[in-house]
Amino acid sequence: xxxxxxxxxxxxxxxxxxxxxxxxxxxxxxxxxxxxxxxxxxxxxxxxxxxxxxxxxxxxxxxxxxxxxxxxxxxxxxxxxxxxxxxxxxxxxxxxxxxxxxxxxxxxxxxxxxxxxxxxxxxxxxxxxxxxxxxxxxxxxxxxxxxxxxxxxxxxxxxxxxxxxxxxxxxxxxxxxxxxxxxxxxxxxxxxxxxxxxxxxxxxxxxxxxxxxxxxxxxxxxxxxxxxxxxxxxxxxxxxxxxxxxxxxxxxxxxxxxxxxxxxxxxxxxxxxxxxxxxxxxxxxxxxxxxxxxxxxxxxxxxxxxxxxxxxxxxxxxxxxxxxxxxxxxxxxxxxxxxxx
Amino acid sequence: xxxxxxxxxxxxxxxxxxxxxxxxxxxxxxxxxxxxxxxxxxxxxxxxxxxxxxxxxxxxxxxxxxxxxxxxxxxxxxxxxxxxxxxxxxxxxxxxxxxxxxxxxxxxxxxxxxxxxxxxxxxxxxxxxxxxxxxxxxxxxxxxxxxxxxxxxxxxxxxxxxxxxxxxxxxxxxxxxxxxxxxxxxxxxxxxxxxxxxxxxxxxxxxxxxxxxxxxxxxxxxxxxxxxxxxxxxxxxxxxxxxxxxxxxxxxxxxxxxxxxxxxxxxxxxxxxxxxxxxxxxxxxxxxxxxxxxxxxxxxxxxxxxxxxxxxxxxxxxxxxxxxxxxxxxxxxxxxxxxxx
Numbered sequence: 001x002x003x004x005x006x007x008x009x010x011x012x013x014x015x016x017x018x019x020x021x022x023x024x025x026x027x028x029x030x031x032x033x034x035x036x037x038x039x040x041x042x043x044x045x046x047x048x049x050x051x052x053x054x055x056x057x058x059x060x061x062x063x064x065x066x067x068x069x070x071x072x073x074x075x076x077x078x079x080x081x082x083x084x085x086x087x088x089x090x091x092x093x094x095x096x097x098x099x100x101x102x103x104x105x106x107x108x109x110x111x112x113x114x115x116x117x118x119x120x121x122x123x124x125x126x127x128x129x130x131x132x133x134x135x136x137x138x139x140x141x142x143x144x145x146x147x148x149x150x151x152x153x154x155x156x157x158x159x160x161x162x163x164x165x166x167x168x169x170x171x172x173x174x175x176x177x178x179x180x181x182x183x184x185x186x187x188x189x190x191x192x193x194x195x196x197x198x199x200x201x202x203x204x205x206x207x208x209x210x211x212x213x214x215x216x217x218x219x220x221x222x223x224x225x226x227x228x229x230x231x232x233x234x235x236x237x238x239x240x241x242x243x244x245x246x247x248x249x250x251x252x253x254x255x256x257x258x259x260x261x262x263x264x265x266x267x268x269x270x271x272x273x274x275x276x277x278x279x280x281x282x283x284x285x286x287x288x289x290x291x292x293x294x295x296x297x298x299x300x301x302x303x304x305x306x307x308x309x310x311x312x313x314x315x316x317x318x319x320x321x322x323x324x325x326x327x328x329x330x331x332x333x334x335x336x337x338x339x340x341x
Numbered sequence: 342x343x344x345x346x347x348x349x350x351x352x353x354x355x356x357x358x359x360x361x362x363x364x365x366x367x368x369x370x371x372x373x374x375x376x377x378x379x380x381x382x383x384x385x386x387x388x389x390x391x392x393x394x395x396x397x398x399x400x401x402x403x404x405x406x407x408x409x410x411x412x413x414x415x416x417x418x419x420x421x422x423x424x425x426x427x428x429x430x431x432x433x434x435x436x437x438x439x440x441x442x443x444x445x446x447x448x449x450x451x452x453x454x455x456x457x458x459x460x461x462x463x464x465x466x467x468x469x470x471x472x473x474x475x476x477x478x479x480x481x482x483x484x485x486x487x488x489x490x491x492x493x494x495x496x497x498x499x500x501x502x503x504x505x506x507x508x509x510x511x512x513x514x515x516x517x518x519x520x521x522x523x524x525x526x527x528x529x530x531x532x533x534x535x536x537x538x539x540x541x542x543x544x545x546x547x548x549x550x551x552x553x554x555x556x557x558x559x560x561x562x563x564x565x566x567x568x569x570x571x572x573x574x575x576x577x578x579x580x581x582x583x584x585x586x587x588x589x590x591x592x593x594x595x596x597x598x599x600x601x602x603x604x605x606x607x608x609x610x611x612x613x614x615x616x617x618x619x620x621x622x623x624x625x626x627x628x629x630x631x632x633x634x635x636x637x638x639x640x641x642x643x644x645x646x647x648x649x650x651x652x653x654x655x656x657x658x659x660x661x662x663x664x665x666x667x668x669x670x671x672x673x674x675x676x677x678x679x680x681x682x
Contacts, residue, residue: 164631167630167632209604210606210628245605263550284554286504289501298554321499
């Protein structure tokens with residue numbers, strides 16, 4: 001039983017720095033591409049046996065210290081009445097995006113035990129398959145990231161539609177964020193019930209906001225979701241990108257572990273966050289395209305300032321890119337373990 | 342003669358906070374759209390009389406404290422041998438992107454007085470038209486932003502091609518960045534010679550890098566360009582987005598004024614940068630889509646912590662969006678002046 005990752009989440013000392021990678025199950029692996037030839041992304045997510053298989057692919061291929069359930073941040077929106085598809089070359093599309101207070105009032109408040117039962121079942125099955133070898137992470141998109149997707153209808157460069165609603169219809173915005181935060185909190189709680197040993201909240205897009213907007217329009221809702229998740233009694237990782245200027249607010253919203261991207265030095269992030277919270281990060285995923293010498297140098301520079309601070313999890317600053325070489329992933333995992341021992 | 346902007350660049354007290362806006366000449370103005378019906382973007386940039394007209398449009402419409410010459414960051418690449426077009430719905434495209442050390446060795450080192458004479462002429466003409474009413478800003482893209490465009494061939498989400506060359510072929514990368522920094526430095530110097538009273542270096546994409554990568558692969562080259570520009574004896578503004586985690590390095594590279602985006606509070610940025618440099622920023626451009634009450638509240642929260650610090654220029658954290666209402670722009674300009682008086 002490898003407890004490095006759980007120990008680090010709880011700020012207990014570890015024999016080596018634990019490592020896992022966001023989007024560690026995905027298109028860069030030939031095993032994944034082989035399955036994707038037969039099934040769509042949503043089929044893979046919604047068929048528990050397939051989700052288990054994909055979740056285990058990186059756990060079998062690399063010496064990583066945690067598995068993360070194969071799922072996506074957007075299916076929770078389906079249970080609210082939004083129509084989601086994944087379009088080739090475009091990515092996820094919401095076909096009936098939210099644009100008015102009436103749209104928001106019409107959204108249902110689904111019970112994730114029903115609307116997302118496939119992922120809960122996949123978690124229970126994966127725990128059984130892992131048999132305690134490494135811990136399993138459950139996750140959810142955060143209220144702001146989900147709201148942006150639901151309003152914009154897809155990915156966005158500037159978030160003009162989402163922010164216009166946020167500024168212009170604050171009551172409706174807060175009603176939407178409350179619905180989302182209840183869903184996210186319940187979903188995370190249910191994942192822990194189903195067997196997830198750590199929960200990660202992904203606020204991938206929150207870096208589009210100023211700190212003042214985050215405080216006013218987002219923080220209370222992320223805090224509500226995290227507080228509910230915490231009632232399950234497992235550690236929560238709170239991750240966002242482009243959050244270097246608002247780390248104290250991210251910490252205030254909650255989380256036992258704060259995840260940071262590569263746009264800030266870990267030593268600087270630790271100074272801002274203080275020693276009473278664990279940290280996860282923060283290699284630029286594109287560094288995996290660099291020669292080994294550069295990759296190792298950059299990884300070492302992340303590990304060195306964290307020595308003597310229990311509560312550090314090595315990860316990328318964002319998800320693995322599909323063009324990444326699996327050999328480089330293996331090399332990084334082994335280097336982080338050996339170098340930090 | 343309105344000297345507020347120049348005074349703030351030089352950290353001298355002003356009667357009110359000066360304001361101008363990045364991309365203040367552009368599609369959100371009906372005057373601009375009327376011209377764009379007749380001419381392409383490159384025609385407008387390369388015909389000095391048209392560039393003058395566009396530059397003056399916002400200066401005539403709003404009570405702004407500076408004009409910025411209408412140009413684009415990419416034409417300097419044309420003089421090096423790269424083929425640039427603007428494609429509808431896509432944006433700028435480089436048709437022969439740089440991919441190998443041989444490509445980099447083949448790039449010429451153009452004299453911007455020849456290859457960019459149209460912009461230099463437009464600057465001289467605009468100065469005459471402005472007749473001292475407000476100062477004129479000249480600008481250039483920074484070496485990293487230009488290199489990324491030249492390598493990727495267009496805009497990029499992940500900069501995998503550019504960073505792979507940077508990591509994998511460091512000698513060729515530094516040779517490219519040296520050529521670009523010489524071009525950028527000479528171009529900025531020549532703009533000051535032609536009449537630009539302040540120069541801004543736009544490193545719009547530099548926030549894609551970790552601080553460690555910025556220090557190793559970019560800083561010396563931006564520093565070289567800024568040092569050459571400074572020989573012209575005018576203030577230099579050094580601007581980037583997503584730079585909250587590397588502001589000390591941006592300052593180290595140079596600039597009398599550091600421009601920051603909205604992802605960090607001005608008070609925090611000032612604490613990091615110190616009092617010996619002027620600052621420019623940092624309203625989220627999407628706040629211009631908010632109701633007046635929210636817009637004014639956010640603008641006030643930027644101005645308040647800068648009171649008593651001479652050397653502050655109000656600006657957006659990035660360029661104006663084309664969907665912005667000109668009425669809101671006028672409202673912001675007037676509010677900043679009145680509120681800061």
